[in-house]
Every structure is written in C-alpha cells, then in structure tokens.
Amino acid sequence: MSLPASHLPRSAEAVLELAARTMFDTLAQAAQGMLVVDRRHRIVWISEGYKRFLPALGFEREDQFVGKRVEDVVPNTLLAQVIDTGQPLLLDLLTNKAGTFLVSRLPLRDELGQVIGALGLVLLDHPETTMQPLMTKFSRLTEELADARRQLAAEQGRRRRAKHTIASYVGASPAVLELKRLARRAAASDATVLLLGETGTGKELLAQAIHNAGPRVARPFVGVNIAAVPDTLLEAEFFGVAPGAYTGAERKGRPGKFQLAEGGTLFLDEIGDMPLPLQAKLLRVLQEQEVEPLGSNTVVPLDVRVIAATSRDLPAMVAAGQFRADLYYRLHVLPIRVPALRERLDDLDALAEHLLDDIARRDGLPPRSLAADALDWLARHDWPGNIRELRNLLEQASLVSDERLLGARHLRPLLAIDESRPLPTVRRPDTAPEGLTLPAAVAALEQRLITEALQATGGNKLAAARRLGIARATLYEKLAHLNLPPTRSPS
Numbered sequence: 001m002s003l004p005a006s007h008l009p010r011s012a013e014a015v016l017e018l019a020a021r022t023m024f025d026t027l028a029q030a031a032q033g034m035l036v037v038d039r040r041h042r043i044v045w046i047s048e049g050y051k052r053f054l055p056a057l058g059f060e061r062e063d064q065f066v067g068k069r070v071e072d073v074v075p076n077t078l079l080a081q082v083i084d085t086g087q088p089l090l091l092d093l094l095t096n097k098a099g100t101f102l103v104s105r106l107p108l109r110d111e112l113g114q115v116i117g118a119l120g121l122v123l124l125d126h127p128e129t130t131m132q133p134l135m136t137k138f139s140r141l142t143e144e145l146a147d148a149r150r151q152l153a154a155e156q157g158r159r160r161r162a163k164h165t166i167a168s169y170v171g172a173s174p175a176v177l178e179l180k181r182l183a184r185r186a187a188a189s190d191a192t193v194l195l196l197g198e199t200g201t202g203k204e205l206l207a208q209a210i211h212n213a214g215p216r217v218a219r220p221f222v223g224v225n226i227a228a229v230p231d232t233l234l235e236a237e238f239f240g241v242a243p244g245a246y247t248g249a250e251r252k253g254r255p256g257k258f259q260l261a262e263g264g265t266l267f268l269d270e271i272g273d274m275p276l277p278l279q280a281k282l283l284r285v286l287q288e289q290e291v292e293p294l295g296s297n298t299v300v301p302l303d304v305r306v307i308a309a310t311s312r313d314l315p316a317m318v319a320a321g322q323f324r325a326d327l328y329y330r331l332h333v334l335p336i337r338v339p340a341l342r343e344r345l346d347d348l349d350a351l352a353e354h355l356l357d358d359i360a361r362r363d364g365l366p367p368r369s370l371a372a373d374a375l376d377w378l379a380r381h382d383w384p385g386n387i388r389e390l391r392n393l394l395e396q397a398s399l400v401s402d403e404r405l406l407g408a409r410h411l412r413p414l415l416a417i418d419e420s421r422p423l424p425t426v427r428r429p430d431t432a433p434e435g436l437t438l439p440a441a442v443a444a445l446e447q448r449l450i451t452e453a454l455q456a457t458g459g460n461k462l463a464a465a466r467r468l469g470i471a472r473a474t475l476y477e478k479l480a481h482l483n484l485p486p487t488r489s490p491s
C-alpha cells in the first residue's frame with residue numbers, strides 16, 4: 001500500500017514518513033535478518049542480524065554479498081519473483097544450504113505504485129524447532145478435523161441405513177408369507193430385484209428389508225423417488241457432477257446417488273416414471289457397472305445392487321413405446337409382486353394394531369385399538385391407497401376421537417364405503433377359544449398351515465414342505481400325527 005501523502009497536511013506527511021521509517025527500523029531489529037533488493041534484483045542493504053547468515057551462504061564479508069543479484073547468492077529465494085510479479089509472499093518456508101527459515105517477502109513501490117524493489121525478512125531460523133509448539137498444535141488440530149470429518153461421514157452413512165427388516169413387514173396371510181419367502185431368496189442373491197405393486201403396498205419397506213437381510217447390510221441403502229425429481233435434474237441426481245462442470249453451487253461437483261450407494265443398494269422407486277433418454281443411460285450403467293459423472297470424461301467403477309419398484313404396468317408401457325424393452329428385461333431379473341391390501345385382508349387386524357401403535361408413539365397420543373365392528377367395516381373397503389391409506393385413516397381417527405377403542409362409528413365419517421357390499425371372508429388371527437391350552441392351539445395352527453400348503457401344492461408333499469420351510473421327512477412325521485382331511489396325493 002502506498003502512503004496517501006499528497007492529500008495530507010505537511011505535518012501529517014511527516015508523521016507518515018516517520019511511521020514508515022520506524023516500521024522499517026523495528027522490523028530490521030525484530031526480525032532475525034532483513035535485506036533490501038532493487039528492481040534489478042541486486043542486494044542494496046542487509047541488516048545487522050542478516051550478517052550472521054553470510055558465512056553459511058559462503059561469504060566472509062558484507063561487501064562480497066551486497067551488490068550481487070539475490071538469486072545468485074541466496075539459493076531458492078523467491079524475492080526475484082516478488083519483484084517481477086509485484087505480489088507479496090507473506091509467509092513461506094525457505095530451505096537452502098544455510099538452513100530452513102520462516103520468511104516474508106514484500107514488494108517495495110514508489111509513489112506511482114511502480115515496483116522498485118523488495119524487502120526480504122527472515123522471521124525465524126530453524127522453525128522446525130522454534131515453531132515446535134505451534135506445529136504440534138497444528139497437527140493436533142488437523143487430526144481433530146480429520147476425526148470430525150470421519151465421524152460426520154459415518155453419521156451420514158448411518159442415516160443412509162435401511163431400518164426395516166423382513167420380520168418388521170407386518171402380515172402372516174398366505175400372500176405375505178409367500179412374499180417374505182421371495183424376499184429372503186432375493187436377499188441371498190445379488191440380482192436386480194423388481195418390486196411390482198400398487199401404491200402404498202410397502203415396496204420401499206420391502207426393499208429396505210431385502211437390503212438388511214443380505215450381505216450389503218453394513219453398506220448404504222440409498223433411495224431415489226424418480227417421480228419426485230424434475231426430469232432436468234435426474235441425470236445429475238443419478239450420476240453426479242464432476243468438479244468444474246458447472247459454475248455456482250455445483251462448482252465443486254457432487255456425487256450422484258449411484259456413487260453414494262457404493263457397496264450397498266440403490267432403490268429406484270417409480271422406475272416407470274423415468275424419461276426415455278435417461279433409460280438408455282441407466283441401462284448402460286447397469287450393464288457396465290460404471291458411471292460417468294456429468295461434465296467428466298472419466299468413468300467411475302461401481303459396486304451397487306439395484307432394487308427397482310413401480311406401481312405402473314411396465315409391459316404395457318413397453319408395448320406403448322414408453323419404456324425401453326431392453327431396460328425392462330435388465331430389471332426383470334427377480335420380479336416380486338407385492339400384494340394389494342384387498343388381497344390380504346387377513347392381515348388387517350395385525351396391520352391396524354401395528355399402525356395404531358406407531359401413530360401413538362410418533363404423535364404422542366394414547367395407544368388405541370380397533371373394535372371388531374371397525375375391522376369388519378374396514379374389510380369392506382377396496383383400499384386403492386393400500387397400507388398408506390389405512391395408516392392415514394387410523395391417524396385421522398386417533399386425532400378426532402379420545403376413546404381408546406375405535407369402533408366403526410368413529411371411522412364412518414372419515415371414509416365413504418359401500419356398506420351394502422358383502423363382508424369378505426376374513427380369517428382373523430388365531431385366538432385360542434376359552435379353555436384351549438397353548439399346545440392344543442399350536443397343534444391346531446400347525447394342522448391348518450399344513451393343510452393349506454398341501455392344498456396349494458395339489459398334495460405335492462415335497463413342494464408343501466418347501467413352502468412351509470421344513471424338511472420333507474419332518475412333514476411326513478407331522479402328517480403321521482395329525483388328523484388331516486384327505487388330499488390328492490401324487491407324492
């Protein structure tokens with residue numbers, strides 16, 4: 001900065017001049033050494049302190065040193081660069097045959113701002129010893145910062161963990177038992193899973209459950225709802241942005257969902273809503289297992305398991321040219337149909353109980369339960385919104401009524417249903433009739449499940465045993481003790 005002397009009264013000019021000189025003298029005394037170099041890089045002056053460095057630089061006397069070009073007598077100096085660029089180097093480490101020094105280099109300018117030389121200051125010699133306390137503190141702070149960053153990354157990783165398990169998927173109807181069996185099989189493989197089912201049937205919950213039951217459980221579960229992201233942003237959301245590809249907030253680049261799911265599972269919800277041009281890119285990523293972030297020309301290898309879901313009729317979309325056939329086949333490796341609530345009304349009771357508990361816990365409300373007439377009433381509804389719709393209804397009922405037992409009369413004002421519709425046959429969960437012992441109740445349940453399995457498999461005992469998750473020999477053993485109605489028995 002040049003001093004604004006011309007705008008000041010004479011006395012002020014004198015003060016500034018004095019200040020500059022005092023500063024110069026103070027620096028010359030306080031620093032371990034100081035030297036001044038002219039515009040042509042020649043040393044014009046050195047401080048008393050600087051003289052003690054001369055022998056180490058190979059000079060016996062001051063007059064052998066002064067007058068030389070600085071770069072010829074002080075190895076590795078950057079004073080010449082400061083003169084040529086006019087830019088100060090406020091703090092730097094200089095190492096040469098005389099040792100290591102903490103130095104500062106400032107350009108000197110005339111009234112017109114022209115660089116007329118430079119000032120070199122040796123602030124500390126052997127900073128590795130004199131600065132030890134500072135260096136120790138610095139390295140401790142650097143370690144603490146690295147620790148904090150690691151913790152943050154781990155926390156982010158934890159937040160990306162899936163919380164649901166196959167056991168927490170509520171339901172014991174035959175449709176759900178079959179669904180859970182398929183989910184366990186899917187968890188054991190690394191193949192792409194396609195979950196097909198109406199909205200609100202629990203596809204996301206099941207995707208989390210499959211991830212949690214498989215070998216990638218300790219790695220991230222990352223979900224993207226394709227329908228919720230504007231088409232123009234989807235590509236960056238999926239594949240990431242390379243640093244420098246954009247200006248502004250994206251300048252530093254950011255990883256895409258594929259990279260965030262590295263080692264884990266990427267859940268692509270509403271895959272049917274993916275725009276056609278992006279379908280081609282997704283197919284390539286799935287086939288090659290590598291992504292190319294936007295604005296980058298390098299590819300990043302991937303290890304990601306994909307679970308896709310849709311409530312749309314993908315084959316019809318393929319036929320209509322709205323969904324690529326090749327992508328459909330790539331996703332359709334392990335298709336799992338998630339049943340609608342109307343197909344598993346047997347589970348209404350357990351689902352309602354689970355949802356009411358969850359609602360009470362989250363909303364801080366007293367726990368409620370449903371009366372039998374409420375369950376009959378609910379069973380008459382078609383449930384186009386499935387479990388999400390059931391949850392919303394129970395939440396509204398919990399908010400509008402103070403009673404612990406919710407009856408049909410509490411639900412009726414909240415949902416219009418056709419009450420003349422015959423009540424579907426709903427198998428209530430087994431409650432032991434009065435006086436029935438636990439072993440007798442267990443035996444009755446076992447008998448019923450075995451009968452159902454044999455009926456479902458046309459009497460094929462091997463298939464029935466598989467369906468029940470027991471060995472064929474165990475099934476034979478149980479059949480010998482059970483009083484079963486006759487079935488067609490090919491095996």
Ligand SMILES: Nc1ncnc2c1ncn2[C@@H]1O[C@H](COP(=O)(O)OP(=O)(O)OP(=O)(O)O)[C@@H](O)[C@H]1O
Pocket residue numbers: 168169170171197198199200201202203204205206269310311354387388391
């Ligand atoms: N079997 C189940 N047990 C407990 N809760 C369930 C079950 N199925 C679904 N839910 C609950 O129902 C709601 C909807 O589930 P989810 O979001 O998984 O459905 P979805 O099929 O992915 O819906 P969409 O297709 O609309 O995205 C969630 O609150 C979920 O916790």
